[in-house]
Amino acid sequence: MAKFVIEGGHTLAGEITPQGAKNEALQIISAVLLTPSEVIIGNIPNIRDVNKLIEILEDFGVKVKDLGNKTKSFIANDINLDYLDSETFKEKAASLRGSIMLLGPLLARFGKGKMPKPGGDKIGRRRVDTHFQGFQEMGAQFSFEPKESFFSITADKLYGVDIHLEEASVTGTANIIMAAVLAEGRTTIYNAACEPYLQQLCRMLNSMGAKIEGIKSNYLIINGVKNLGGCEHRMLPDMIEIGSFIGLAAMTQSEIRIKDVSWENLGVIPRTFQKLGIRLIKDGDDMIVPKQDSYQIESFIDGSIMTIADAPWPGLTPDLLSIILVVSTQAKGSVLIHQKMFESRLFFVDKLIDMGAQVILCDPHRATVIGLDRMQALRATNMASPDIRAGVALLIAALSANGVSSISNIDQIDRGYEDIDKRLQAIGAKISRVEE
Template sequence: IRDVFAMRALLESLGVEITEIDDHSWRIHAAQVRPADLDPDLCRKIRASILLAGPMVARSGELHLPPPGGDVIGRRRVDTHLLAIKALGASATYDRSFHFVSKGLIGADILLDEASVTGTENAIMACVTAKGHSIIRNAASEPHIQELCHFLNHLGGKIENIGSNTLHITGVPKLHGGEFSIGPDYLEVVSFIGAAVMTRGEITIRNAGVQYLDMIKLVFGRLGVIWDTINDDIVVPANQPLEIEHDLGGAIPVISVMPWPAFPTDLMSIAITISSQSSGTVLFHDWMYPSRMFFTDKLVSMGAQIVLCDPHRCIVQGPTQLSPEKMESPDIRAGMALVLAALSANGKSVIRNIGQIDRGYEKVDQKLLALGANIQRISE
């Protein structure tokens, strides 16, 4: 995953030693971390560069951080990060780059002004070694945040109420090393569910992390998508009827994104694409990001019946047979949605700028090829 390698380069520039054990295991030794000037180009490549703020201020007391990058899906404010770190006693200023300074973080009762995922992660990493007790209210609770908390506890942290929107953290003097295995990525799991649905195929996904998929299963069920769970495995049956489930009285259903555990914004593009193959009409609403819906013009060029009401809403009428098209991947999630659309189209599609997809998916073309897709990575 390209974003992971970009973060690795940033960490190594701060003195972290990273050794690759195998394709999916790294040894990270951070004994000699030091403040350093970070590469602005690297920081602009990924949104996650902002996540260096919390741990580096806690560890070194100072950090100069160029602005982060990431997907172009509308304004993505970072004020929540600054407010959280300042609440712990640090100073945070901005003049073409962020400058954080602290003489020692002190635990605090922090109310996040929005349930930001990366803002919550930064606050957690800053609080875990802050002196005293901290409370993080209105915290995001996505699976990867829960996993971060479990990881920090494994290293000696004291984080309670994991999975809730109010976290209690008792600061410890320092963390120790440990070995930890990362769980499944629910976004990748659902992407492959979408691949099966769009191609009318059957797929079994093992170790899928089904405990995190309840709301997604409920929302996808309204699009006519079903799957079975066997322990921690998912079985998606072939040739699903795909019929939109109307609201009471026959009203057009509305699918909106909300903070976890509700339906996540990062799956909106895939849900829209699937609905183009479902019988019926559905309204999608993403109030979080004003550019999330703009990829739908590419689905329309393939034959999908989609009306973009405004930057936050679109109406989809299905089903329609999609036609092949040459397209540009605008961001990670929309790029993957276009791959799914291309899999269901009659003929050969070309998707350019696939580096966007590589930022969030590992060897997705090889995985789809192994499932029987006719997909090829080419150089132009």
């Protein structure tokens, strides 16, 4: 096991390029199972969760070829479905929550799929009901084997149907879309998630021959086709990384240029950081975060405390609330952070309190931050990363703190951030990876 050792209090400078989007990768790489033809995907992030998914696909028999420049070729023309019943599949799929994205393609093309209870971050309840309810409405049969903790889904044929999702689940919507593109007839999905990553999935599937209408909206119309062909697809930059780098620049009083951010796909993210008083400059498709000695949180028109909450797209992604909370600790003013979707994601604030931050955890979903306005720097401490996003938030806090901090359990961070220590070193961060 490794840990990060961070010497905080240093100003950073330079440019950094965000990796390909993790949340998009798990969807579109799973979609290669929908066709026996070659699919070429570019801008693939070299991170643990994505590499695990590709490894599972190779175990199924998918031919994967590295084309260089973060681009890979996938050919799924000889799939071994017996792998679904293997102990290896059970072990690998259980350790990767994103493996649930394989169900829709497997069901659509081969008529069956199996999945152990998915793993991933321990951030509270994350229901998978939406996935299976959609499959069942299209004619699939669902079963659960309690002893083996396996979900199974089978169908002789899938049929188009009108589906109204109980929640705008991103992964649930993606799975149902991938099942519906090969179903017989017309499927409509109401209350569909519409994040840029889902838009990307729909565009990729259409380039393969699918017929999906309503992209960018919460109402999708999918006319099933008999088969899909190959395509080439390039992934978006990771919006969570972009938000992390904005927070890093603000906390360390640094000027950082973030390259190729795809501004049109960032939604409310830039405006949310601006509510904290952070300046952002658009330069082509780059984002410059200028050096600021201080930044002041806005208040509402009536003078009441600013509230920042997550919401389905086009609202703020919940993956950035940990970053925003950390950045708020050194702002001038106060803010209420409301994490609506997950009840365990704010529990990392005890580490920030140990570092000297003024944070009141109101309940599992809400925390009030009283900004220190840099009157008192955070103190270095030893920490453990509880999940991907909180881990990077603590890393940002450590880089701004006085003294030397350590963060253990960094496998969690490696799941979502590619070579984060090396990339931060390149802009002046004092961080090293040490084997424990």
